[in-house]
Amino acid sequence: MSHWSIEIETPSELSDWLSWLIAERLDVAVEIQDDETMTPGPEPEFCRLLVRTEEEPSSDWVKQIQDCLIEVGCSEAPIRSRHDEDDSWRLGWRAFFKATEVAPGVIVRPPWSELAEKAQNTLIDIVIDPGLAFGTGTHATTQLAAQLTVKTLKEQTPLKVLDQGCGSGILSLIAARLGHKVTGVEIDPMATRNAQENLPLNHLSDDDIKFIVADAVPQEEFDVVIANIIAPVLIDLAPQIKTACQDTIILSGLLSDQERQVLKAYDGWSPIERIQQGEWLGLILKKAES
Ligand SMILES: C[S@@+](CC[C@H](N)C(=O)[O-])C[C@H]1O[C@@H](n2cnc3c(N)ncnc32)[C@H](O)[C@@H]1O
Incomplete structure (x- = not known):
């Protein structure tokens, strides 16, 4: 299945806040791409936010993203929209959802990741099958x-x-x-x-x-x-x-x-x-x- 992506290049220090705002306002998952993720970001001090959607993004969506950019003081950040036939990201992103210790002794993991041997003494082991809902523990x-x-x-x-x-x-x-x-x-x-x-x-x-x-x-x-x-x-x-x-x-x-x-x-x-x-x-x- 093909999909659309909206890409926003933003200074790295704003990525956390901006991705949070966009996720809340548009009710979407926002991927942050930087040096540590699947696709390296543009320059070390910048990173790329990526929103994927199955439909062509509406002008209202883009306007809401622009409003978020204004709110974090980054109104000049470039926004690009792209249509893509390659659907491999659907499986690719799964590699990045790994077991995370969200609090001492509390592990959150996807169903495809077994609890590691050394973590067997975990106080609580939570399994989350991540849909598009917020809350993978990261x-x-x-x-x-x-x-x-x-x-x-x-x-x-x-x-x-x-x-x-x-x-x-x-x-x-x-x-x-x-x-x-x-x-x-x-x-x-x-x-x-x-x-x-x-x-x-x-x-x-x-x-x-x-x-x-x-x-x-x-x-x-x-x-x-x-x-x-x-x-x-x-x-x-x-x-x-x-x-x-x-x-x-x-x-x-x-x-x-x-x-x-x-x-x-x-x-x-x-x-x-x-x-x-x-x-x-x-x-x-x-x-x-x-
Ligand atoms: C930051 S997420 C937190 C998700 C999860 N509790 C966690 O800690 O990872 C905030 C959630 O609140 C929901 N939300 C926003 N306004 C709400 C409201 N007035 N009542 C209930 N849920 C709301 C959003 O849809 C979103 O899923």
């Missing part, structure tokens, strides 16, 4: 959220946990494997389908995790709410998350310079833990003592 925001999730939920009596923006279900699966009852909420039905497919791969069922398609927080009470979503959405959802959460909120998906704005939206809750990977932040919030 992104810094997932790793930050995973670390804080394990820290919060390990060795606790069973709690009620919400994973808002569950993507492939990766954080829900970790929480369920630690013995908790989980609801995973996702705005994108394709991602929810992928999350649902990942349940049996991890010997879990609907009794352990309920995956729901929605953009709002369920009107229920949860002991712990986890949300790894971009900062503007974390801010929009703050009133709903604060109402639903009875004990601990775990936030990821924000950049360090968005921290103040996000914390303002979560007034009445105080950060008790703050971890950083590059420019990305992960926070644990607890209800402030009154």
Whole structure:
């Protein structure tokens, strides 16, 4: 099957942020090509972002990508669109999804990669069959959220946990494997389908995790709410998350310079833990003592 690619050349230091924005806005997978990946990028200080689609990209898509470029201060970056008959990338990219330790003792791997001998003492082994949903464990925001999730939920009596923006279900699966009852909420039905497919791969069922398609927080009470979503959405959802959460909120998906704005939206809750990977932040919030 033929496909279209949109290629954007960007300074390497912006690639993480820009790929994140484009993935969120267009709801697509964005591949970063640099010296370390399958196809070398243009120059060491630049890399190439690649979005693949089966249909010719619409002008609205290109406009949304341009808006993302303006937002990261890179409006001059060249955007190229190409039609390609070669479909080998569909299998080629799989080579780059390898087992990743997302938190100490927590391995996330694709079904075609066996758990390595030396990793047999792993605390949790999560299998993700990556569709186009976000959440293969390689992104810094997932790793930050995973670390804080394990820290919060390990060795606790069973709690009620919400994973808002569950993507492939990766954080829900970790929480369920630690013995908790989980609801995973996702705005994108394709991602929810992928999350649902990942349940049996991890010997879990609907009794352990309920995956729901929605953009709002369920009107229920949860002991712990986890949300790894971009900062503007974390801010929009703050009133709903604060109402639903009875004990601990775990936030990821924000950049360090968005921290103040996000914390303002979560007034009445105080950060008790703050971890950083590059420019990305992960926070644990607890209800402030009154
Ligand atoms: C950064 S991904 C996180 C995926 C996964 N939880 C992880 O940590 O790898 C954010 C996800 O939130 C979803 N999302 C965005 N806004 C949402 C909303 N209001 N409610 C539920 N999901 C939302 C996106 O579709 C995306 O799959």
